[in-house]
Amino acid sequence: MAHKHDGHASAHHSTTSSSSHLPSLLAPSDKLLAAVITLPADPRVVFATYTPDSEIPSYEVLERGRRHLVSRNRSLSFSDSIFPHTHVNGESSALHAFMLTSGDSTDPCLSTLRELPMDGLKGNYQF
Secondary structure, rough: OOOOOOOOOOOOOEEOOOOOOOEEEEEOHHHHHHHHHHOOEEEEEEEEEEEEEEOOOHHHHHHHHHHHHHHHHHHOHHOOOOEEEEEHHHHHHHEEEEEEEEEEHHHHHHHHHHHHOOOOOEEEOOO
């Protein structure tokens, strides 16, 4: 997944910061994104980064977490799905989980990410 960094989209806010901060913005004018999915009003991305927190090899723990998300998504609509991205690289290995939502629904999405049973992984939740 390619990452585009610019002034308004590169800042990430931790959930421990003030609740007055807004989640990362998606640009409804992004023609590629808009061509693929219908964006909600005031679109946002809520995400979590899960890192291994056990003696089990990181790739096994991350793969188990990824499979859990894929299995969970099978019975859900696109808007309720959690999209995984796994990065395996020694000590910086992580499972990233993303949800697409509207600005007024970030709290329920963060709750969903916090409540996931991710055995062997510790989460860092952001928007």
